[in-house]
Amino acid sequence: MRDRRYYVYMLTGSSRRVLYTGVTRSLANRLTEHRAGKSAFPAKYRAFRLVYYEQFEWVQNAIAREKQIKGWRRARKEELVRAMNSRWEDLAPRFGLSVWPEPQDPSRCSG
Numbered sequence: 001m002r003d004r005r006y007y008v009y010m011l012t013g014s015s016r017r018v019l020y021t022g023v024t025r026s027l028a029n030r031l032t033e034h035r036a037g038k039s040a041f042p043a044k045y046r047a048f049r050l051v052y053y054e055q056f057e058w059v060q061n062a063i064a065r066e067k068q069i070k071g072w073r074r075a076r077k078e079e080l081v082r083a084m085n086s087r088w089e090d091l092a093p094r095f096g097l098s099v100w101p102e103p104q105d106p107s108r109c110s111g
Helices: 027-035 040-045 059-070 074-084
Strands: 006-012 019-024 049-056
Touching: 006 027, 006 059, 006 074, 019 027, 019 040, 019 059, 019 074, 027 049, 049 059, 049 074
Parallel strands: none
Antiparallel strands: 006 019, 006 049
């Protein structure tokens, strides 16, 4: 039997001004793609820190949840992040990836 996992996730940058919500089959691969600049929105806004995720067995459920979250106001999204990750830490190490660096000067941060 095949192991099915789908993820809804939120990314932010060091300033936390932007929250990007997405859905994927492989969170580690998708984060790697984002960090390599292969997705326009996260690359433009430097939203590479994983601050929230949910896991689903069925892709339809994950897509429905992504749409639900995207329809929320920012305050509700922030509440969701704080419930899982009150310090807004990068959760990427849970998926075998390094923590995204916190640059002193955002222009020094390489993607």
